[in-house]
Amino acid sequence: MKTTKTKGNFHQTLAPLLFLLPNILIFTTFIIIPLFRGLSMSFMDWGVFTSPKFVGLKNFLLLFKDQVFIITLKNTIVYSICAVLLLLVVSLLLALALSKNSIKGERMFRAVFYIPSLISMVAVGISWRFILGDEMGILNYVIRSLGGARIPWLTNGPMAMMSVIAVTVWAGAGYYMVIFISGLQAIPLELYEAATIDGANRWQEFWRITLPLLKSTVLVVIVLSTIASFKAYELIVTMTKGGPGYSTKFIVQQVYEVAFIEDRMGYASAMSIVLMMIIGAFTLMQFKLSGKEAHYD
């Protein structure tokens, strides 16, 4: 009797560690060790064919003088702000229209708006490049048949940036819509009933009840979409290749090219550290928010 109990305890301590083992191994090998390797590389001159050399803060100091890095950082920030704001407005509007079981075919509408977020960003970029082509794209064809002049959707700098932002909204709005719908459905209906009795109109209802109670969902959507926008890479590679010129080149593309094409891995690691601090800050915000939102025990 006594032995079985000890054996049971032994098993109960060992079992969870064994269950966790594959994850711990993978996390250690492919996230934690690389993280420290990346940190140390950012203080070195490091190429695949040259031996690493410690250079202190040189890489980070160079970043501030690197015109291309500054342009890509600026582009990423502009892209991020515009895409996040538009995504917020569009997905919230869709959710407001589709969260109350008030119209026929609500489920079908939700599914339709969600479909673009199922498609890989590579395929999204290809599809829109096909549609926005200068000469042969369907959009310019329609514009010209209506008597307009063709628009350089992807061949003019600011225009290309706007196209990339618009496509990001197209591809992401349905995903954030789903998050908003669940946020909206958590608002107690009685509040609206009380407001109606008090004679509030729809507009007042929205500003006084819906938005204040939706605040944490709004913040979650902002944080998630900001993180996603700083990670953007596939879409630009297939839609614009970062062009024309540098006008749609973002940080991740620059890191990739400096590391794997120019073979300056130490310097590219320093760029990654900057990107990591930005993404890390927003992820921490998300943890704080969801910690407040959900008590998950």
Added chain:
Amino acid sequence: MTENKSYLTYAKNIVLLIAALFTLFPVVWVIISAFKPQSELFRVPMSLFPKEWTFANFISAFRHGNFIVYFSNTVFVAVVATLLTVVINIMAGYALAKYIFPGRDIIFAIMIATLMVPLQVIMIPIFLQLKDLGLLNSLWGIIIPPSATPTGIFLARQYMVNISNSMIESARIDGAKELRIFWQIVLPLSKPIIATIAIFSFMWRWNDYLWPLIVITDNKKQTMQQALANFVGQLQINWSNLLAMTTISIVPVILVFLAFQKLFMTGITAGAVKG
């Protein structure tokens, strides 16, 4: 008053309908164009439907180039990676939900904190790490590293916390081994969360581009998304073939979504609350 309201609903429906058409059009246009003969693809006046539907683009996509190789690599990676992801994340979720042992909360916190370190910020050291381990240019290099996912562990743990302790305890008193309890009691009760993790994992693997880009340079080992990006990067784009390949990449995920719509909606909401 009521008349006014019905007008409003009417207007709202129209706006939604237009927005839905605008949302779907790009997808529909790409898929239909993949069925147009090359001569019709850019012919003016353009028309939505081809005069003559053809499978020629799909056949030539599979025949020329290595598309059949890219396709089977993708299927292999998506299927094997999904199996691995489900197994190890469910195991980890169970350990974190149903056992008490020293360091448990710290391990969970560290795993969730890795969300702060996505591939985009460690792709250089990951590349070197894979090189040291001999996993470059191997499909296992794509499959193994991202199979431990904080989101998956989080979802699994949240779900399994709600499995009743008494069932597990009574099995233990009956002398069942820990692995058997996991296999015969916990797994059958966790089917919904297994399905959710499996579907999201499969979709993500099917669509992923960055991991294959870092791991694979050998043309014979590339995946579909890589091939698509390479094709669109060429100076002369063969749009007919490219659209056929794009269609092959798009259609399966939409079908999976339509079949499991409900799982998707709940999965997104649960995942978004914490990463």
